[in-house]
Amino acid sequence: MDSGRLTIRKRKTLSDQLYGQILEQIVSGTLEQGEKLPSENQICSAFGVSRPVVREALRKLQDDGLVEARRGVGSFVRKRPPQRLIEFATADSVSGLMRAMEARMVVEKATAKLAAQRAGSHEIARIEAALKALDDTMQRREVARDADFDFHLAVAEASGNEVFVTMLNAIRDVMERAIDVAQSITREGSQSRIDRVVREHRQVYEAIVARDAEAAGLSMAYHLLQSRQRVTDYAREE
Amino acid sequence: MDSGRLTIRKRKTLSDQLYGQILEQIVSGTLEQGEKLPSENQICSAFGVSRPVVREALRKLQDDGLVEARRGVGSFVRKRPPQRLIEFATADSVSGLMRAMEARMVVEKATAKLAAQRAGSHEIARIEAALKALDDTMQRREVARDADFDFHLAVAEASGNEVFVTMLNAIRDVMERAIDVAQSITREGSQSRIDRVVREHRQVYEAIVARDAEAAGLSMAYHLLQSRQRVTDYAREE
Amino acid sequence: MDSGRLTIRKRKTLSDQLYGQILEQIVSGTLEQGEKLPSENQICSAFGVSRPVVREALRKLQDDGLVEARRGVGSFVRKRPPQRLIEFATADSVSGLMRAMEARMVVEKATAKLAAQRAGSHEIARIEAALKALDDTMQRREVARDADFDFHLAVAEASGNEVFVTMLNAIRDVMERAIDVAQSITREGSQSRIDRVVREHRQVYEAIVARDAEAAGLSMAYHLLQSRQRVTDYAREE
Amino acid sequence: MDSGRLTIRKRKTLSDQLYGQILEQIVSGTLEQGEKLPSENQICSAFGVSRPVVREALRKLQDDGLVEARRGVGSFVRKRPPQRLIEFATADSVSGLMRAMEARMVVEKATAKLAAQRAGSHEIARIEAALKALDDTMQRREVARDADFDFHLAVAEASGNEVFVTMLNAIRDVMERAIDVAQSITREGSQSRIDRVVREHRQVYEAIVARDAEAAGLSMAYHLLQSRQRVTDYAREE
Numbered sequence: 001m002d003s004g005r006l007t008i009r010k011r012k013t014l015s016d017q018l019y020g021q022i023l024e025q026i027v028s029g030t031l032e033q034g035e036k037l038p039s040e041n042q043i044c045s046a047f048g049v050s051r052p053v054v055r056e057a058l059r060k061l062q063d064d065g066l067v068e069a070r071r072g073v074g075s076f077v078r079k080r081p082p083q084r085l086i087e088f089a090t091a092d093s094v095s096g097l098m099r100a101m102e103a104r105m106v107v108e109k110a111t112a113k114l115a116a117q118r119a120g121s122h123e124i125a126r127i128e129a130a131l132k133a134l135d136d137t138m139q140r141r142e143v144a145r146d147a148d149f150d151f152h153l154a155v156a157e158a159s160g161n162e163v164f165v166t167m168l169n170a171i172r173d174v175m176e177r178a179i180d181v182a183q184s185i186t187r188e189g190s191q192s193r194i195d196r197v198v199r200e201h202r203q204v205y206e207a208i209v210a211r212d213a214e215a216a217g218l219s220m221a222y223h224l225l226q227s228r229q230r231v232t233d234y235a236r237e238e
Numbered sequence: 239m240d241s242g243r244l245t246i247r248k249r250k251t252l253s254d255q256l257y258g259q260i261l262e263q264i265v266s267g268t269l270e271q272g273e274k275l276p277s278e279n280q281i282c283s284a285f286g287v288s289r290p291v292v293r294e295a296l297r298k299l300q301d302d303g304l305v306e307a308r309r310g311v312g313s314f315v316r317k318r319p320p321q322r323l324i325e326f327a328t329a330d331s332v333s334g335l336m337r338a339m340e341a342r343m344v345v346e347k348a349t350a351k352l353a354a355q356r357a358g359s360h361e362i363a364r365i366e367a368a369l370k371a372l373d374d375t376m377q378r379r380e381v382a383r384d385a386d387f388d389f390h391l392a393v394a395e396a397s398g399n400e401v402f403v404t405m406l407n408a409i410r411d412v413m414e415r416a417i418d419v420a421q422s423i424t425r426e427g428s429q430s431r432i433d434r435v436v437r438e439h440r441q442v443y444e445a446i447v448a449r450d451a452e453a454a455g456l457s458m459a460y461h462l463l464q465s466r467q468r469v470t471d472y473a474r475e476e
Numbered sequence: 477m478d479s480g481r482l483t484i485r486k487r488k489t490l491s492d493q494l495y496g497q498i499l500e501q502i503v504s505g506t507l508e509q510g511e512k513l514p515s516e517n518q519i520c521s522a523f524g525v526s527r528p529v530v531r532e533a534l535r536k537l538q539d540d541g542l543v544e545a546r547r548g549v550g551s552f553v554r555k556r557p558p559q560r561l562i563e564f565a566t567a568d569s570v571s572g573l574m575r576a577m578e579a580r581m582v583v584e585k586a587t588a589k590l591a592a593q594r595a596g597s598h599e600i601a602r603i604e605a606a607l608k609a610l611d612d613t614m615q616r617r618e619v620a621r622d623a624d625f626d627f628h629l630a631v632a633e634a635s636g637n638e639v640f641v642t643m644l645n646a647i648r649d650v651m652e653r654a655i656d657v658a659q660s661i662t663r664e665g666s667q668s669r670i671d672r673v674v675r676e677h678r679q680v681y682e683a684i685v686a687r688d689a690e691a692a693g694l695s696m697a698y699h700l701l702q703s704r705q706r707v708t709d710y711a712r713e714e
Numbered sequence: 715m716d717s718g719r720l721t722i723r724k725r726k727t728l729s730d731q732l733y734g735q736i737l738e739q740i741v742s743g744t745l746e747q748g749e750k751l752p753s754e755n756q757i758c759s760a761f762g763v764s765r766p767v768v769r770e771a772l773r774k775l776q777d778d779g780l781v782e783a784r785r786g787v788g789s790f791v792r793k794r795p796p797q798r799l800i801e802f803a804t805a806d807s808v809s810g811l812m813r814a815m816e817a818r819m820v821v822e823k824a825t826a827k828l829a830a831q832r833a834g835s836h837e838i839a840r841i842e843a844a845l846k847a848l849d850d851t852m853q854r855r856e857v858a859r860d861a862d863f864d865f866h867l868a869v870a871e872a873s874g875n876e877v878f879v880t881m882l883n884a885i886r887d888v889m890e891r892a893i894d895v896a897q898s899i900t901r902e903g904s905q906s907r908i909d910r911v912v913r914e915h916r917q918v919y920e921a922i923v924a925r926d927a928e929a930a931g932l933s934m935a936y937h938l939l940q941s942r943q944r945v946t947d948y949a950r951e952e
Binding site for chain 2: 008
């Protein structure tokens, strides 16, 4: 491995740690909603990291909707994620979980579309079973990590393309941790919140059964988008 | 692992083998372009496999543009891939290579878009270096497997999302074999064919440099589509 | 205009009329959910139309999720739309309204994405005003046709591309009728249904304000998908 | 119509005029490739327009790849379009032509996908006839405006959704002018350039015939992207 790649890797690791430290201050309220973050220079010296590391951390916080950049003015706290986010995951690892959500939106939109076109009765039965287990477990207010993962894996299996299954299995660890966090936050929420999560999964299932590829891909992408927002936005908790 | 999943897996393996055997007959000319394939029933008994296996193999041949289904009439050979396809890859493995191409179109369209939005100067330099190595190697009519893989990995690194890199690395083996086959077929083609492959990569690079996310994603998807067609269509060899 | 095009046009008009007549039988319950439709031949002679006309009508009913084709068996009623659908629109015109929904999903996904990237403060203020009017009017259980249309037009204006505005204005008539039908069905539904429609619009608005192009496009496409389903699926009425 | 909307409209008109004047200076070489543009303030006073007008013009020039913004430094000329661009169209109108290209990429990607799924033999014959006329006319180095427009309209007719046809007809005027400009620039180029334009159309046609929706949509979007670049990039002329 050449040194150019090593430099990129190192920057990524450091930026994820810095992301975690800024995140902790936002969650704890040390940095309040609407408050201006210190300047890039100040962050560089406060944390002893280089400017590219700071920029990458801020860019990721921005991509995740936690921070907002105003051109020529600076970065501001946009929203405050629930406390649970850094209890269930270490703050360091949250950036990785968010990147996994981004990648899943791409891959699983495709698996859902293909599943609607190609799933046989066996594959549909597997998706249905996972959906039922998810519904039952969530209604009991337990963490439905296995059922949730199974649902998404069953959709990938139904895509008729094993390569997507291999890809999801390659990130199984980070997917499961992301599901854990999301499920933990949901099960402490209102009944309507639990119902909404179940309904999002059901819409994916129904579009696959109806052989509506466009609706299946869209429902999956929407579900993952909502899931990402539930995890980062405390105020959305209804 | 439950038996339902095992059944699905076994069907996939058998269907890929059957795919390979039909493919061999198309490449060798035993089944000519435009010729009608035996019926599902006939294939079932000739190869001793179940109907779902036959259907999956035919569906895949159809998705890859090799076979065409006419409703209520049967399946017909659509085009004849180059001999090289089953020399460089075993016939059994071709179906897997084609599925990898499909998955890459999804994932790499996203990495190219994100790279256009997020790549720093380090990442762009890496992509440029891989492009130069690819161009030099191909102009010498050598197989540019490493440079080709490096180019695509460098774009993934530039996406600012390590999860995509993990996904591509998880299918590195099948990606490299697919690149091998495509490169082998290309380097025996005309100079204009070699130029075209290099140009497709250059368009991706230029769109990333120009920060044009739409153009970057589109150029990457188009390149992979063309690549898939070069591998399956003998007649396109110019 | 050449005769080939005339033939296509005539087939489209006839197929929309046939669509309307089958739709009426589904809404009235003459054709029950799960019931098999007459064969293509039977429909040809019953309505005195050619086979291409019948196929196009059935294909459209299928695209809209009202009818389901089982290969080699025939077509079956999938779901029963609310009575309101053919009260507010003539049965003849429903097919056209559904095609407008399909086109809007394509165009407005793009306008929402671009609005997130390009909207200035003026444009955002217009979208916000339309959202407020929509919310107020719907909470009073009135038909918010103007506010609804204004919302979608304001998003198009915010895309920074007048051509999209021209396109939406060119179909304004059919868009307004589709909005009328959807709004009429919604306002007679439960409060939670009204809240859902308002929330879908709000999500689009919030994604634009947050400059999240991916989320904006996805939320818009999801809203139009849901809207299409509310109009065609009686059972979804909660 | 309220005053907010009038303000937005007026800004758009003025920004398109300013776009045209800056474009003229780039084409004539008054502003050289790589040269820094005057600051926003300087442009405001030189042309007597407000800052939002200047920003919109610069944003459009950037979207079209003609100008590049370097954060905190200013805007620079990226590439020089061919002289022909402002001979065939007035400089004022070029911005509108470019916006039409952007909208067409969205709409026609969808029409090509749907055509691959729904086109009957009549519709395919129409597309084929337009392709043949386009090829013949371009090989004679004449401007194939009608054949080009017919090709794209025939694909829209084949989408099975009249609303897309209505949308394209609503922008027929600007589409025809854009085709005129592109065709005029192409017919004065090399033979390989003419062949490339014909091949791009043929790829769309072949994907529709092969019922490959993904390939059809991608080939159409790629063709329009290339077309946009041919019009704006003098150096690409080979």
